Amino acid sequence: MKPSKLTLRILLVAVAVAVCLFCRTVALAKKPGGGDGANYVIVELPNVDPYSGLLTEHVSDVSADGTVYVVGANGGRACLWTVGPTLTAVAEDLGEWLHDNGLEVNSAGIIAGRRPGDYAPVLLMPNRQLVNLPGATDPRIRINNPDDSGVFQAVTGGLLWDVSVDGTVLGTTVLVDALGTTFFATDINDAGQMAGFVMQGTSAVPAIGAFVEGELLIMTLVNPNPEVIVGFSDMEISGAGDVLGEGADPTGTNGGVYPRSVIWLADGGTVDLGVELNVRHADGTGIATVNGSVQCVGKYFRRELIAFVYAGGTYQDLQQVSEGERSWLEIFHAGGINNAGMICGSGKVGRRRDYELQGCLLIPPLIVQSMVSAKQSGSSLFTQPKSSISKSGP
Numbered sequence: 001m002k003p004s005k006l007t008l009r010i011l012l013v014a015v016a017v018a019v020c021l022f023c024r025t026v027a028l029a030k031k032p033g034g035g036d037g038a039n040y041v042i043v044e045l046p047n048v049d050p051y052s053g054l055l056t057e058h059v060s061d062v063s064a065d066g067t068v069y070v071v072g073a074n075g076g077r078a079c080l081w082t083v084g085p086t087l088t089a090v091a092e093d094l095g096e097w098l099h100d101n102g103l104e105v106n107s108a109g110i111i112a113g114r115r116p117g118d119y120a121p122v123l124l125m126p127n128r129q130l131v132n133l134p135g136a137t138d139p140r141i142r143i144n145n146p147d148d149s150g151v152f153q154a155v156t157g158g159l160l161w162d163v164s165v166d167g168t169v170l171g172t173t174v175l176v177d178a179l180g181t182t183f184f185a186t187d188i189n190d191a192g193q194m195a196g197f198v199m200q201g202t203s204a205v206p207a208i209g210a211f212v213e214g215e216l217l218i219m220t221l222v223n224p225n226p227e228v229i230v231g232f233s234d235m236e237i238s239g240a241g242d243v244l245g246e247g248a249d250p251t252g253t254n255g256g257v258y259p260r261s262v263i264w265l266a267d268g269g270t271v272d273l274g275v276e277l278n279v280r281h282a283d284g285t286g287i288a289t290v291n292g293s294v295q296c297v298g299k300y301f302r303r304e305l306i307a308f309v310y311a312g313g314t315y316q317d318l319q320q321v322s323e324g325e326r327s328w329l330e331i332f333h334a335g336g337i338n339n340a341g342m343i344c345g346s347g348k349v350g351r352r353r354d355y356e357l358q359g360c361l362l363i364p365p366l367i368v369q370s371m372v373s374a375k376q377s378g379s380s381l382f383t384q385p386k387s388s389i390s391k392s393g394p
Helices: 005-029 365-377
Strands: 040-045 052-060 068-074 077-083 089-093 112-113 123-125 128-131 151-158 159-164 169-174 184-188 194-200 204-213 216-220 231-237 243-249 258-264 268-272 283-292 295-301 305-313 316-319 328-337 345-352 353-365
Touching: 040 077, 040 089, 040 283, 040 345, 052 353, 068 089, 077 353, 089 231, 089 353, 128 365, 151 184, 159 184, 159 365, 184 231, 194 243, 204 243, 231 283, 243 283, 258 295, 305 345, 328 353, 353 365
Parallel strands: 052 328, 258 283, 283 328, 305 328
Antiparallel strands: 040 353, 052 068, 052 345, 068 077, 077 089, 112 123, 123 128, 151 159, 159 169, 184 194, 194 204, 194 231, 204 216, 231 243, 243 258, 258 268, 283 295, 295 305, 305 316, 328 345, 345 353
16 A cells, blocks of 8 residues: 555654654764763752742762752852752751852851951851951851861961861961962862962962971962963862862953863873863863862853863763753753762753753762761761861971
8 A cells, every 4th residue: 555645744754853863862972971871860959039040159078977068149149058868958048147159168067158248258157156267358268177176277368277166266377388488278178288379479370288297388380371371260179189270261252261270180280171171161160089080070161151070081061961850951050079079050940941040969879879878877978087287396
């Protein structure tokens, strides 16, 4: 029996659809760092203000009971999201105590930020007590995790503070080496290694610093691409000492600049993310040591903003390797990464013409069960107690 014209048309449409789906699959398979299956489970972070966008900024390491904290902004107000081992996220409005950016949180749930109004750097404790740091003037403050005696460090500008988890400021250290050079710290890890800058004339030069036998030692870092990257505005350091610097490429349109980040590896060598991603706009926002290897997250621009994770010499589009209960159109921002490989981000959920802006926590599937186990046993699988940092001689 000869097929009708209608049947032929249906067959032709079916073949065309199949070809399109095949081509799309092939295109995705060629994406750098791509692969089958989801590398991350998406936990949605509830909106405090459902009518405003949500932007995450930092994710803590996992606490001993399996809790992880995320800080960011929603509706122009600072927010905290607490995610427990059951993957239930609870939101809290912190606008009463903190400005809506420049935030960081450690595994004890202690938040570093700026006070509204005068933007003074402060610590917000879990009981919502504000702690002022003596002599602090630089508004961007960074903290590490508490050691086994309940003491952590805070750094900003040329100062370091030892602080107890009860909010007591135990001491202040001026970050000046034996030659009189001031180290302007912008981050500190649990080993006491710091990332920041030293001034050479009028230029801020990337550097790392640490106390060795009570003496501050400083080492400057070399710009791997000075013909393109003209300066750095922020520095972060991983648990193993890898450093992420936010550089500036001045070739932007209308006299602007592109963010162009660089990784200085702890074992030597550098990574220019603009070269690795083959884009001008390559903005690294967080770095961590995950299972002994360095991982970096951020966003790049190629027709649109795309959140990425860079590890092992390859990068992945986070939207393509993540799965959630709802359909995510895109993940355009990655705010930070912790030492368990969890990533905080932001994106669009729904349909192209009817979507909502949503925050998220991306968790590697194997970590989900580990969080549950940590809750049941009361042990910590990710946040290892650190030894105290000595800033005085033996």
